[in-house]
Amino acid sequence: MYKYQQIANQLRQAFTTGAYAPGAMLPDQEALAKTYHTTRITIRKALQLLIVEGVVYSKRGSGTFLRKDFKPDDGAARTTIDDPLGTTATQRGHQVTSKVLEFAARMPAPDEQEALLIGASDPVYVIRRVRYVDGKIFSYEHTIMPTKVIALTEAMLEGSIYRQLHEAGIRVAGSHRRVYAIKATTDDVEALGATLNDPVLVIKQTSYTDEGEPFEYSESHFPYATSSVIADVEIDPLNQG
Known part of the structure; x- marks a missing residue:
């Protein structure tokens, strides 16, 4: 550390x-x-x-x-719109665990090729996980990652992928994110325990290394009743025209 x-x-x-x-x-x-x-x-x-x-x-x-709304005993899980790292890093002080629903490799779909700047013959990992914070469901993640980035095992997926990247000497620079809401799908019912068609918060992102190479194309779903997204906006008083 x-x-x-x-x-x-x-x-x-x-x-x-x-x-x-x-x-x-x-x-x-x-x-x-x-x-x-x-x-x-x-x-x-x-x-x-x-x-x-x-x-x-x-x-x-x-x-x-x-923060004025900080509560010393507040153990609620939350995420911020500009969090640069994964769940383990952003939920420090909490126990983060994972349940792997799918781990496979295949050739990328056209949208995955475009997002990850790879060719049709470049294999990718398909990773679906449920993330838990202090034993409570935090999110459902569906991640596409080129196999050339790092060799993964299912045991690694039960922990932190970003930690594995760090240990491999891969530095994460940031992510391009889109935040929106959808109606819960059958996958959300299975992973989050959501009710079909209930609202679900979605963060879709492409993440990059410090060399500008996209290494992750993912979509994370959060249960609406227990999650919130926070964004701090700083305004320059000299540019308020």
């Missing part, structure tokens, strides 16, 4: 134990760097991770604050 991740965990623990009141301003980056015996760059990365998770927010010219 990197230093900035360790610091983010320690800050998160401080928030959970009530060391900071909801809405409280955090010490500035220089003070935090001295407290944690590190650099401001490392602190900045730790705070950015917490911003992505929706734990803190930054107000230009004022500082970084613990």
Whole structure:
């Protein structure tokens, strides 16, 4: 685990134990760097991770604050629209497990070729998983990944695919995402325990390595009753014309 991740965990623990009141301003980056015996760059990365998770927010010219709606005992699973990593990374502090519904390899469909920039003869993995956070259903994932990216096993899929990528030296740069709602399908009934035609939140994404190569084309479904998507929008006061 990197230093900035360790610091983010320690800050998160401080928030959970009530060391900071909801809405409280955090010490500035220089003070935090001295407290944690590190650099401001490392602190900045730790705070950015917490911003992505929706734990803190930054107000230009004022500082970084613990969210006013933060609840120390809030164990609800949630995702943010700009989460750059997988469920295991974005749900730190929670137990994340998986149930593999399908793991196979085949040739890609035309839309998969287009999204992943591969040819018709380039095989892909087909991965369907149910993800659980603290024993509760979090999402149903349907992922298409070129087999050339990394060699996977079903045992690996029960954990974190992104961790496997990291251990293989593959750096994840980000994702292009589309968020929308659909009516629950028979797959959602099977995977999420949803009722047919009930609303389901969908995040469809293509993810890229830091070299700009698409490595994942996926669709994640979330039960409407227990999930929410959060987006923080920062507005530049100089461009409000």
